[in-house]
């Protein structure tokens with residue numbers, strides 16, 4: 316199986332690292348990670364997240380890239396090729412299908428949230444938040460709240476931004492591996508990083524930086540052992556641990572084929588362990604920086620860390636309204652956030668687009684248009700769940716958007732990761748795996764990775780799942 320993918324190939328290892336980092340770094344790091352950490356009590360969530368990244372996700376990421384590199388197709392056909400090669404049950408192809416479905420569902424809501432970030436670009440550019448300097452401190456929260464709420468309560472505005480975002484995503488995907496995907500991330504990642512550092516600098520100058528820092532990093536291991544949320548202190552519940560694991564998979568774009576399909580475009584001689592470690596480090600750093608920016612602002616302005624999905628959209632504008640050159644930095648920040656979301660969204664739909672092309676009935680353009688239309692339609696569910704359907708809560712008190720997010724992040728992605736670990740760790744030939752990783756079977760890194768993948772990842776994911784449904788309590 317040495318052929319090159321029919322979709323093309325990255326021009327270098329660096330291009331893969333940038334693209335995979337582009338996929339990983341996105342709304343998950345800057346929008347989702349801080350609000351989840353805020354909702355699940357700070358330090359305990361952060362440590363659980365970091366442990367999941369190192370113990371569960373890093374091994375899965377290497378395995379997922381390796382699968383793609385071996386199969387050289389869309390995840391569905393990659394799995395088909397590998398099932399043939401390993402003489403395993405055809406049911407394994409379902410892994411590819413569930414990945415494509417998860418990508419489709421995630422993009423449907425991801426695009427709506429990215430639309431919020433787009434809507435904030437003109438709001439910041441026109442200096443709306445500098446008004447904060449003219450109102451009493453006690454009214455600042457209401458002011459930022461009202462701007463956010465008037466956006467999400469307006470379905471027409473949300474649909475408009477969602478439409479724009481999907482159109483741009485599909486134009487980029489239609490451009491193909493080298494033409495569209497690669498170019499976009501080249502300048503974006505470094506720029507985003509610089510703006511984040513500037514904002515960390517600002518956060519450090521706020522009066523409550525240490526409180527924000529403490530909130531994020533203060534944990535004790537009991538939090539992880541007791542896994543309980545009480546009235547007075549929020550130790551991490553089983554649900555919280557599941558959320559931390561789901562967030563780790565979501566943030567690294569794992570368990571649904573995005574990273575697999577990017578691996579399919581990787582040059583044969585690339586070292587999988589090095590490229591994946593680089594991606595994991597960059598992604599984790601961005602999430603931590605986002606937390607270090609947001610929580611000091613939260614505490615310095617008496618906001619609620621558990622404010623939920625609006626957290627970033629309410630806290631950062633306060634900073635931008637008050638800091639020197641805030642209008643400029645604020646505008647730049649939201650532009651970069653949109654770009655970061657774009658480099659993730661293209662990877663969310665690439666598995667489906669690549670598969671459509673492989674059926675022979677579509678070219679890249681018609682495949683992109685078809686997927687775009689379907690995702691756009693599905694996105695309306697999320698749009699309405701913030702306004703006219705906000706009272707529809709079909710399950711466990713979750714509205715439709717929350718349900719989609721829960722189903723994909725907390726269940727589909729970790730389950731995908733678990734199956735990837737089992738397939739690579741138990742069903743593929745050791746020599747084939749080592750060959751694709753460009754590593755020798757008896758190297759130390761290979762040994763550790765293989766051990767984690769075979770035993771620890773399946774056990775870890777399994778325990779978190781069982782714990783969340785209350786088996787251990």
Ligand code: PFF
Pocket residue numbers: 338339340341342343344418421564565566567568569571572573574659660662663
């Ligand atoms: N990792 C992206 C983020 O953190 O925003 C979101 C994402 C992209 C999730 C691709 C899953 C995926 F396959």
